[in-house]
Amino acid sequence: MVDLLWAFLQQYWPHLIALLSVVFGVVGAVHAAMHKDDVRAAIAWVGVILLSPLFGALLYAAAGINRIRHDQISGQRSRLIKDYVHHARPLFGDVGPVSAPQFAALRILCDKVSRFPLHDGNHITLLDSGDEAYPAMLAAIDGAHHCIALQSYIFDHDRIGLQFAQALRRAHERGVQVRVLIDAIGSKYSHPPIIDLLRHDGIPAELFITSLLGLRTAYANMRSHRKVLFIDGHMGFMGGMNIRESFMKSLVGPHASQDTHFRIEGPLAAQLFAAFANDWEFSTRERLRIEDWCRIVPLAPEPQVPARCVRSSPDRFIAATHNVLLGALSVAQHHVRIQSPYFLPDQTLMGALNTAARRGVTVDIVIPGHNNLRLINWAMMAQLDQVIEGGCRVWRCLAPFNHSKLLTVDDAWSYVGSSNLDPRSLRLNFELDMEIYDRAMAQQLAARIDAQIAQSERVTIEALQAQPYWARLRNRVIWLASPYL
Incomplete structure (x- = not known):
């Protein structure tokens, strides 16, 4: 019996591989189409699976499926x-x-999100x-x-x-x-x-x-x-x-x-x-x-x-911080200050930042001049032009690397904690942040961010375009992988 099975596998293994590829590919593509809420993620995963059915399906099973379903607090x-x-x-x-x-x-939004x-x-x-x-x-x-x-x-x-x-x-x-x-x-x-x-x-x-x-x-x-x-x-x-x-x-x-x-x-x-x-x-x-x-x-x-605390995680609190940030930017009237070591907002968040700037709100974004993660820095540089052209001011601080994640709005509200402004942090990681309704704390944090700006150089479109072509190409290639950096 074993000999017959071995002979069968030797003769028909290409057909079996092809059959498994088709089955795994179809199942994986259907699952991605049905369970991915972000259309770009769904298209990307379906493309990977169909172009490489067996390997793509296995990769999707390992890294693409969100299996976190535990309740954060009953x-x-x-x-x-x-x-x-x-x-x-x-x-x-x-x-x-x-x-x-x-x-x-x-506050009403955060009551529901947090x-x-x-x-x-x-x-x-x-x-x-x-x-x-x-x-x-x-x-x-x-x-x-x-x-x-x-x-x-x-x-x-x-x-x-x-x-x-x-x-x-x-x-x-x-x-x-x-x-x-x-x-x-x-x-x-x-x-x-x-x-x-x-x-x-x-x-x-x-x-x-x-x-x-x-x-x-x-x-x-x-x-x-x-x-x-x-x-x-x-x-x-x-x-x-x-x-x-x-x-x-x-x-x-x-x-x-x-x-x-x-x-x-x-x-x-x-x-x-x-x-x-x-x-x-x-x-x-x-x-x-x-x-x-x-x-x-x-x-x-x-x-x-x-x-109060705000939890975000790939379970029922997915995109919690993302929602809070969108809400804060929508109510801003005067000044938004952001300090983030890893600034890779998605298109929705970039749109909210640019919309606030176009409404006349001053939007200052502080990033490190010398980042501890080279790949993240290259990916950041690839999309800074999108917020600068929208009216935001971007500053590269020349002081030692700063790992702080700080946001203040109108010197009256603050959001601080562990979340970075990148896809991994906002969708995949388990994060914990805190929103504070207090003018004194917001002003203290605003002064802290302003002190970083005083040690910074402003990033301009001209400076970004002056980079060598190979550097800009490298940045864009790394940027393509930004959701998993």
């Missing part, structure tokens, strides 16, 4: 947050008095790069009495990473509940990975989306880009900064990378925990009960501001 857990954060004061009134009247419409309530009673402190953020985070870990949850895309095994590992070990040894979640891709940025040390010290630490080979095939294109530290139910840290010594001038000198992070005290901390707890359960199947981790705490210090 209705029961949402009720638990409200029950256990007794000091939260939901802001049901008009946000105009604390920000500006035009943001009342944006699904987290907008809470007053939050004290938010801006932290400048690692020299301010890391000591504050380490002090919070050393001062923790009850629980610590830490999530990061990159957690390097370097001098600052070891300080965090030692602080977490001390907390674990004195009986504090500790959980650490690191992205499986981000964990490979340093060797040996720090998770081995954490586990050796007995700290519950896991990788987000992994397998025996380092990739869970079904989710190979998904990454957790969130940066969260949650302490004792009432304090948290979030923003754009990973854990790595390259952000500390005191360790690497004046050319250290820059970033912006935030310390949060008040009800917003419970939202940070909810995002972490769901990612932890998705990765480990362990459910962290909110009533055990979020206990009654005193009111946050003054001044207190209304704010």
Whole structure:
């Protein structure tokens, strides 16, 4: 029987390959046409599958299908947050008095997009790069009495990473509940990975989306880009900064990378925990009960501001940040400031930026003059002309690389966190951002962006066209792959 089967395969294997190619190609093309909401993505995948039926279908199965369907927070857990954060004061009134009247419409949009309530009673402190953020985070870990949850895309095994590992070990040894979640891709940025040390010290630490080979095939294109530290139910840290010594001038000198992070005290901390707890359960199947981790705490210090978290991810929160950005640009009346290390907006977002500029709104976009990712920089340069011709002002900052992701509108509303303005971040990654309705914070962030502009050169159409033809061609070729960079 085996000999007959082997003889059959030897004689007819080309026909079998052709048959499998047709079957896989048809199934893959139909699936892409039926499940891709973006027509450009649907056309691209159908083209790849039909031009190379077998290989294209396999590639689509590995990287093109969104299999993330877990709920970020259930209705029961949402009720638990409200029950256990007794000091939260939901802001049901008009946000105009604390920000500006035009943001009342944006608040309604974000109520539907975020699904987290907008809470007053939050004290938010801006932290400048690692020299301010890391000591504050380490002090919070050393001062923790009850629980610590830490999530990061990159957690390097370097001098600052070891300080965090030692602080977490001390907390674990004195009986504090500790959980650490690191992205499986981000964990490979340093060797040996720090998770081995954490586990050796007995700290519950896991990788987000992994397998025996380092990739869970079904989710190979998904990454957790969130940066969260949650302490004792009432304090948290979030923003754009990973854990790595390259952000500390005191360790690497004046050319250290820059970033912006935030310390949060008040009800917003419970939202940070909810995002972490769901990612932890998705990765480990362990459910962290909110009533055990979020206990009654005193009111946050003054001044207190209304704010909320916004989660975006390739599940039911897909395009959440994209929707918030479109809403913010639509209500802008005077000045939009954007700082992003990786600025690759899609056509819809570029249209919103250009429309705001054509309405008379000043739109300033700050990008690094020296990017840490060369391919991203080339792709960015390939499409800057589209926003410049629309009336936006683009600035390349000549200071050391800045990893901050900041947006302010009309000096009255801010959006900060982990999201970059690129296709991967806005559709594929798990991101966590925060919207703040507060003039003082918006003005503080606006001054921070203006300081970067003061160290920048303005990008012009003439300068872009003056690049050698081979450089412009290279940029456009890399730009074609921008959705997966």
